[in-house]
Amino acid sequence: MSTATDTRRKKAPAGERVADWADSRLGIYSLAKANMRKIFPDHWSFMLGEVCLYSFIIIILTGVYLTMFFNPSMGEIVYDGPYVPMQGIRMSEAYASTLDISFEVRGGLLIRQIHHWAALIFVGSMFVHMMRVFFTGAYRKPREMNWVFGFLLLVLGLFTGLTGYSLPDDLLSGTGVRFTQGAILSVPLVGTYLSMFLFGGEFPGHDFVGRFYSIHILLLPGIMLGLVVAHLIMVFLHKHTHWAGPGKTNTNVVGTPFLPVYMGKAGGFFFLVFGVIAAIAAVATINPVWAIGPYRPDQVSTGAQPDWYLGFAEGLIRVMPGWEIDAWGHTLVLGVFIPLVIFPLVLLAIAVYPFIESWATGDTRNHHLLDRPRNTPTRTGFGVAWITTYLTMLIAGGNDLWATHFHLSINGITWFSRIAFFVLPVVSFIVTKRICLGLQRRDKEKVLHGRESGIIKRLPHGEFIEVHEPLSQDQLHTLTAHDQYQPLELEPEVDENGVARKPTRSEKLRVKLSKGLYGEDNQIAKPTVEEYKEITSSHGHH
Amino acid sequence: MSSQDNSEENPPQQQDDADGGVLATRDNPFANPGLPPHEHRVQDIDERAAKRSERVVAGLFTLSMLSTIGFIASYVAFPVDKIVYVFPIGHVSALNLSLGLTLGLALFCIGAGAIHWARTLMTDVEVPEERHDIEATPEVREELLAGFQDGVRESDLGRRKLVRNTLIGAMAMVPLTGLVLLRDLGPMPGTMLRHTKWAKGKMLINENTHEPLRPEDIAVGSLTFAMPEGLSEEDHDFNNQIAKAALMIVRLQPENIKDKRELDWSHEGIVAFSKICTHVGCPISLYEQQTHHVLCPCHQSTFDLTDGGRVIFGPAGHALPQLRITVNDKGYLEAMGDFAEPVGPAYWERG
Numbered sequence: 001m002s003t004a005t006d007t008r009r010k011k012a013p014a015g016e017r018v019a020d021w022a023d024s025r026l027g028i029y030s031l032a033k034a035n036m037r038k039i040f041p042d043h044w045s046f047m048l049g050e051v052c053l054y055s056f057i058i059i060i061l062t063g064v065y066l067t068m069f070f071n072p073s074m075g076e077i078v079y080d081g082p083y084v085p086m087q088g089i090r091m092s093e094a095y096a097s098t099l100d101i102s103f104e105v106r107g108g109l110l111i112r113q114i115h116h117w118a119a120l121i122f123v124g125s126m127f128v129h130m131m132r133v134f135f136t137g138a139y140r141k142p143r144e145m146n147w148v149f150g151f152l153l154l155v156l157g158l159f160t161g162l163t164g165y166s167l168p169d170d171l172l173s174g175t176g177v178r179f180t181q182g183a184i185l186s187v188p189l190v191g192t193y194l195s196m197f198l199f200g201g202e203f204p205g206h207d208f209v210g211r212f213y214s215i216h217i218l219l220l221p222g223i224m225l226g227l228v229v230a231h232l233i234m235v236f237l238h239k240h241t242h243w244a245g246p247g248k249t250n251t252n253v254v255g256t257p258f259l260p261v262y263m264g265k266a267g268g269f270f271f272l273v274f275g276v277i278a279a280i281a282a283v284a285t286i287n288p289v290w291a292i293g294p295y296r297p298d299q300v301s302t303g304a305q306p307d308w309y310l311g312f313a314e315g316l317i318r319v320m321p322g323w324e325i326d327a328w329g330h331t332l333v334l335g336v337f338i339p340l341v342i343f344p345l346v347l348l349a350i351a352v353y354p355f356i357e358s359w360a361t362g363d364t365r366n367h368h369l370l371d372r373p374r375n376t377p378t379r380t381g382f383g384v385a386w387i388t389t390y391l392t393m394l395i396a397g398g399n400d401l402w403a404t405h406f407h408l409s410i411n412g413i414t415w416f417s418r419i420a421f422f423v424l425p426v427v428s429f430i431v432t433k434r435i436c437l438g439l440q441r442r443d444k445e446k447v448l449h450g451r452e453s454g455i456i457k458r459l460p461h462g463e464f465i466e467v468h469e470p471l472s473q474d475q476l477h478t479l480t481a482h483d484q485y486q487p488l489e490l491e492p493e494v495d496e497n498g499v500a501r502k503p504t505r506s507e508k509l510r511v512k513l514s515k516g517l518y519g520e521d522n523q524i525a526k527p528t529v530e531e532y533k534e535i536t537s538s539h540g541h542h
Numbered sequence: 543m544s545s546q547d548n549s550e551e552n553p554p555q556q557q558d559d560a561d562g563g564v565l566a567t568r569d570n571p572f573a574n575p576g577l578p579p580h581e582h583r584v585q586d587i588d589e590r591a592a593k594r595s596e597r598v599v600a601g602l603f604t605l606s607m608l609s610t611i612g613f614i615a616s617y618v619a620f621p622v623d624k625i626v627y628v629f630p631i632g633h634v635s636a637l638n639l640s641l642g643l644t645l646g647l648a649l650f651c652i653g654a655g656a657i658h659w660a661r662t663l664m665t666d667v668e669v670p671e672e673r674h675d676i677e678a679t680p681e682v683r684e685e686l687l688a689g690f691q692d693g694v695r696e697s698d699l700g701r702r703k704l705v706r707n708t709l710i711g712a713m714a715m716v717p718l719t720g721l722v723l724l725r726d727l728g729p730m731p732g733t734m735l736r737h738t739k740w741a742k743g744k745m746l747i748n749e750n751t752h753e754p755l756r757p758e759d760i761a762v763g764s765l766t767f768a769m770p771e772g773l774s775e776e777d778h779d780f781n782n783q784i785a786k787a788a789l790m791i792v793r794l795q796p797e798n799i800k801d802k803r804e805l806d807w808s809h810e811g812i813v814a815f816s817k818i819c820t821h822v823g824c825p826i827s828l829y830e831q832q833t834h835h836v837l838c839p840c841h842q843s844t845f846d847l848t849d850g851g852r853v854i855f856g857p858a859g860h861a862l863p864q865l866r867i868t869v870n871d872k873g874y875l876e877a878m879g880d881f882a883e884p885v886g887p888a889y890w891e892r893g
């Protein structure tokens with residue numbers, strides 16, 4: 001005899017039965033209930049994080065495939081494979097197996113190229129995603145931790161790229177490894193030891209490919225995978241930020257549900273990204289390791305360049321004067337060591353900015369509405385200055401290419417880059433800030449006087465005016481929704497009870513910072529309701 | 543009117559609540575008017591348009607299937623070494639191109655189909671969802687802290703200082719085991735970086751011909767690369783050795799040599815310098831005949847070979863080390879010793 005529950009169970013479709021089975025063991029229903037219909041806001045810039053995620057997945061998939069064929073060994077062999085120009089040449093097994101992947105494994109070249117292209121896009125999209133988070137202030141409370149996790153992913157991504165690039169042991173990558181080793185040697189006190197320990201002895205030795213391999217395929221991706229998962233869990237936990245607009249507030253999130261809309265769009269977007277990268281890998285060769293041959297420390301090809309994201313370090317090291325201090329039997333290799341220190345410092349500058357900002361504002365509220373970049377001129381100016389620094393050094397990293405292509409003097413370019421490194425960020429900061437303030441003024445105009453309609457009207461007394469259309473309430477709200485901080489003031493030196501107190505140095509610094517961020521010249525007071533009413537009513541009298 | 547007043551009307555602390563509830567009021571033209579009404583898409587009102595969307599989506603998915611079949615067909619059909627000319631890319635592997643394009647299309651069409659489906663057929667009604675602070679309520683917080691304190695008390699950690707202190711000591715020390723294990727990652731540097739394969743009496747071997755060099759082999763205006771006698775490419779440590787021993791040789795007019803020591807260490811105007819750039823160690827490969835400058839292709843450090851290998855441009859920090867050479871009784875060039883200073887990039891112990 002069958003009970004009531006039994007009949008129900010028999011009728012339930014197979015999928016549901018499997019889900020029931022899993023739920024009674026894992027409790028997935030409660031988890032899914034909270035998230036399945038979660039609301040996701042829509043904006044093109046929110047897809048940038050997705051590009052990071054998808055290229056990361058593509059890298060892992062293709063990377064696992066490559067490990068099936070790649071041989072991370074520096075043992076030497078004489079090549080006897082099908083690629084004629086290399087036949088009879090001594091090379092490491094790592095290089096030979098890379099040639100095999102490219103010339104013997106069907107589809108191996110494609111997967112290699114997808115892997116490399118996806119890596120370039122991964123790091124690139126992380127930069128762009130980071131800048132969107134930065135410029136919109138999405139890092140503010142409660143998302144500071146996610147900012148830090150994201151930043152760690154960027155740094156780890158750079159190192160994963162560097163170690164991966166070095167694996168094929170071809171002439172180009174070997175030159176990059178030599179550069180790395182020379183830079184490590186410049187570290188005071190411990191540099192020589194670090195180099196010996198990393199390379200298992202003198203450069204190049206027989207160990208670095210194997211060691212880089214386990215770092216590249218296991219250690220770093222493992223950490224990154226954990227961080228990515230935590231990053232995404234936090235996005236779910238905090239719910240995504242959204243832009244101010246009608247119906248959108250700091251206490252809600254407006255968008256479409258995860259299932260089905262976001263899933264359809266995001267899932268589809270994964271295939272889109274994958275498809276585009278596959279097509280790029282089909283038509284655009286990347287890192288043709290077969291072109292110049294295996295690494296030998298006494299050979300080099302001209303025009304050696306790292307992948308783009310390390311071009312910044314390349315530029316720093318190229319424009320730095322060759323300072324070296326010899327004293328007391330020791331050498332301080334400033335010419336190499338200073339760039340080695342500036343590189344992480346520049347990265348760190350953007351990472352800590354959110355914390356400096358929140359210290360200066362003392363704001364402990366949660367922020368779920370994004371800032372328009374124009375409404376935070378100092379932050380926006382800083383971000384643009386940071387990008388400018390990066391790009392200046394990226395360009396300096398190709399100084400020989402500029403020189404040969406445009407027949408310029410390499411000396412001239414180097415000096416230009418040296419000056420630009422200090423001047424351009426300042427200039428771009430000032431210019432950006434001006435532009436932001438101009439845009440704020442324009443917004444204020446629009447709110448108070450309406451939008452220029454392009455219609456010219458002639459008044460009875462002959463004057464021509466342009467008709468301004470008043471904004472809708474939607475627009476009025478959107479343009480005035482941001483809050484504006486007031487700069488901090490130093491507390492009076494004598495308090496209410498007549499007790500004298502000196503402001504501490506950190507208090508003074510904080511007030512200065514706060515003025516720099518929100519002082520008179522650093523934001524335009526947004527229009528108030530009173531101003532608006534006054535102007536609109538006087539318009540009525542016309 | 544200053545924004546000071548504005549913020550007083552709307553102090554930040556109250557903003558959260560204010561934002562949440564405010565709807566359009568006549569008093570405040572800037573107030574949040576609430577979600578605008580949903581605007582229908584063609585697909586929402588016209589079933590024919592919706593059907594068209596459905597066909598487009600299905601078409602894309604079908605195209606993906608065809609592409610996958612194309613991928614398999616290419617895998618089977620094209621030999622791995624077949625090169626074809628395709629405008630405008632040039633000569634490329636037929637297999638790579640066809641596999642990549644069919645895979646790309648197969649994936650892209652799934653993506654495009656899904657997105658088109660989501661955009662035109664799934665709902666586009668935007669709905670609000672409340673946010674909740676993730677921080678715990680004061681009650682939960684109290685309860686947790688109380689529980690934690692109970693736990694700590696029950697552990698007796700506060701009272702039994704000896705347990706606590708030895709635990710801290712043990713935990714602090716145990717990572718040392720890991721640190722110690724790293725010791726064998728590599729040897730101590732010692733003076734390794736100071737020495738190369740060069741020694742008194744070692745002949746200079748031409749890197750290309752593998753023959754010992756005679757003075758007359760060194761032509762004016764050319765750069766000759768050499769390695770020490772007894773080093774062979776088959777050697778297990780060849781790369782380590784050549785990374786330090788690589789040598790470049792040029793012939794100068796003795797009267798052009800500006801540096802006294804360089805002249806002393808040369809032979810009839812033939813000078814031998816380390817080929818390894820003193821910046822970060824790239825091999826130097828470019829030689830300018832008129833000026834006798836050599837250039838490192840990595841970061842363009844330029845050295846003057848008539849003036850003791852002095853740096854005249856670029857990021858390198860010190861001159862190229864010179865190898866003292868002479869001619870042996872059989873007429874071959876040979877070294878009179880090792881380099882007097884370490885070759886390659888500078889490091890802390892270099893001095």
Ligand code: HEM
Binds near residue numbers: 129147
């Ligand atoms: C492996 C690399 C990364 C992946 C896979 C990733 C993925 C994502 C995704 C899918 C989102 C939600 C969509 C979006 O806002 O774009 C997101 C949000 C976020 N990401 Fe990343 N991200 C990565 C790196 C970074 C970096 C380098 C930073 C900054 C240093 C960062 C900071 C943030 C923050 C603060 C949010 C919350 C944004 C908001 O709610 O508005 N992420 N990330």
Ligand code: FES
Binds near residue numbers: 820822824842843
């Ligand atoms: S390695 Fe020669 S200039 Fe940098």
